[in-house]
Amino acid sequence: MTPVLVTPPTGELIDMEQLKLQCRTDGPEEEQLLAGYVAAAIGWLDGWGGLLGRAIQPQSWALDVSAAGRIRLPMPDVVSASAEYASETAPLALSIDAGGAVVEVTAPCRLLFDCAMPEPKRALATQAVMLLAATWFRFRETVGTASMNELPFGVRALVQALRWRRV
Template sequence: MTILLCNGPVIPTLVTAPADQPVTLDEAKAHLGVDFADDDGLIDAFIQAATAYLDGYRGVLGRCIMFQTWQIAAPDAGTVILPFPDIIAARQDGTNLTVTETGLGPVVTIAAAGNVTFDCQMPQSQLITVKAIVFMLVSHWYNNRAAGQATQARLPMAAECLIASLRWQRL
């Protein structure tokens, strides 16, 4: 049985992006104590930046936060290690695949080379931690907009700790 790793030459492609952000503009404004609309665009940009920093294949968490669909091109038949945890469903050519959790990560077995499409989303129990991280990042960036001291450039330590608690390591 061949085990195909989904890093290196096999890079996932985003098929369907998340429809929502983990934090709404109203939630972020309430967290910041902002009750005016002048900075809505800026705050929304910070929410999007924080989410992009955390989410997906290139995000520091190495996992998908909100529901999204990805695809990999498996070069051969065999057992394929999927590049994310929290897989909801996987399929190849319209056929549902069984996702098995292993010490290497979630895997599927395919009979032939081809595209494997999979849906993933972080469990609700972990989403509250992501919201806290996004609030911290948005607040930090909102309150430190100008170039300044090196300490302003670093992420808040609490955010770094929470990120570390959710980070998923690929092979």
């Protein structure tokens, strides 16, 4: 069961002025380049298929379920869930444990769920995106194959703290 993004995140995760300070640039001519690095970093880290395996910013996902029963949702930080049955949409009660959110469905359905990373963790994710974008800005071309496969230490530490470990 692979979740599908229904409503992508909106709003800006990174303050461009703060990133320009981080990168020590003050010219508007490099803003587009920095925005591209931010988008790439978020795309690489965010969502079910991203390196973190979780939603950095609030977003909605769907999951098709083929039978009734208890379903463990594939992402953490779920704040609400509902089931679209053939004739109705019903809110679902969330049960949260160490493995994440679990819901109970009464028939095959389409599960809809909203994820929102808690603010303290979002601050860490924001810092990881900024460090990654700044690294890509500073080292615009790779020097060798080793550098292509390594995360900067600060990014690696933040990713390890945030990465969702699926059970």
